[in-house]
Amino acid sequence: MNSDFYEKLSTIVSAENVIENEMMSRHTTFRTGGPADYFVRVNTIEELSSLMALFKELHMELLKDVYVVGNGSNLLVSDKGFKGVILCLDGDFCDVSLKDKVVTAGAAAINAKVANLARDNGLTGFEFAHGIPGTIGGALIMNAGAYGGEMKQVVRKVRVMESDGTIKTVEGQDLEFGYRTSLFKGKPLVILDTEIELTDGDSAEIDAVMKDLMERRRTKQPLEYPSAGSTFKRPEGYFAGKLIEEAGLRGYSNGDAQVSEKHCGFVINKGKATSSDIYKLICDVQNKVKENSGIELQPEVIKLGDFEV
Template sequence: MKEELLTSLRGILSEENILIDEPMSRHTTFRTGGPASLFIRPSSRDELIRSMTIIKESNSPFFILGNGSNLLVSDKGYDGVIVSVSGLKGLETLGENKIVAEAGCLNSQIAAVAREHSMTGFEFAAGIPGTIGGAMIMNAGAYGGEMKMITESVTLLSPEGDIVTYDNEAMEFGYRTSSIKNKGYVVLEATLSLEKGDNEQIIATMNELALKRKEKQPLEYPSAGSTFKRPEGYFAGKLIEDAGLRGYQVGGARVSDKHCGFVVNMGDATSTDVYRLICDVREKVLKESGVTLEPEVIMLGDF
């Protein structure tokens, strides 16, 4: 890592928020991954913007990290800067039906605030184990709900360093995608437009969805949630099961016995195990059904 970059970042960030050769297994829900050359955690929007300016001026590769819940980092690590937005935790309500949340707020935290203020519409996201920043980029969804249904606007840092605001239409939300995905934008905050609801009903809905997750998903093991995108006209988990891959294992990585759409870490998996298993599953499903599964998980580093 360039020494001048490190020196410049130390002029912005506190020392505890600058980590060298930080194991990414500590920052992904798979609990795998080698070291990042440099890992930083800005504690405010200003620190994030200033850090990004310096990183780009240095021409260093970088990756914006939320909760690491949809990420597989190579065992070789990442030769660049991991920029964690977990320090951006501002969360407030506006009026009776709006929530403004900075990028690092967990979906579970936002759901709790919505519940406390009797705002309905966010219940579907309570169990999505990520940040609102990541949810905006990929239009996260579950149980019939998607971010595009409740997003009023998103404040972004453009690749050129400008702060811009996209309304719902400009975000062009699609299935697990948006207009800003893969274009270098950094989510700063999102404004959500919910509805006034009945508190008891909101609690009941959240409890019902939490029970469904517990019954149908392997929450007892580290994973990245649904490993594959849903192919049009099919369900990934059903295709994997029909290919005879329930319980299929490579090293410490396994196709979940509870839900075949999940790849789980049985305790000692490496990222290479997970990657090889994903490749095997794709190959077998294609052979058996003619359907090409596309990973929902982001692969970072060399595999």
């Protein structure tokens, strides 16, 4: 990469939206991760479309040389950083609007913003997502869910941009939602926006449910420390946190990376942990749980960049 490439990016999104060598620790809830060559804020679909054309011309591939981040709340980025371009949707992509019982939400809108709009308009069905600290884009990729709710239940359609710039709409029934996965996971595309269909409810009741769920999170989860939420997926028939506890790993640490004492399913950053510390801890936990119970835990957290054990 060179100054010519920087100029081309700046021409499309303006110079203030292109940051070179941006530390990804500023964009992940683990507060870890090294520098991205280029961190680019994209405010409109037109800008995104021009960027896609530029990447195509330069043979840069989505997921390999170009990566989209939401709120970084499910990401472990290598301490060596990311060689390429990180795209962060902003501006128009944060818009949310309501027509009848359908919320149209941009991919960069934070879940809580959508949940609050629904509550204020007496619409129920999105309370579960209020405390999930990510964007709509991240929630769609992951089929984010909590307390019996998941994106699968409410998404009517999703618009995406493919790497050749084509915009496609995918209907709800074709989204292949599964446990923490969807049709889009691992695919070279950018989610633009979605339609979420809700049902009539009572604002005060919706508010009470959201407050109750938040209180449950505060009581049970180590929200006072940086983390990426549940580090591991729930193995069928088990709870990751219980398996970790039974393996004697409550409070187990590697540097400042620690299995939370409050909730064994969370790996937390107690202050100065690096992504390598966190990754090694994750591997240790997987090995020890396997030894103790025979069960192989799979990380829910997505790794970006190079990691060594």
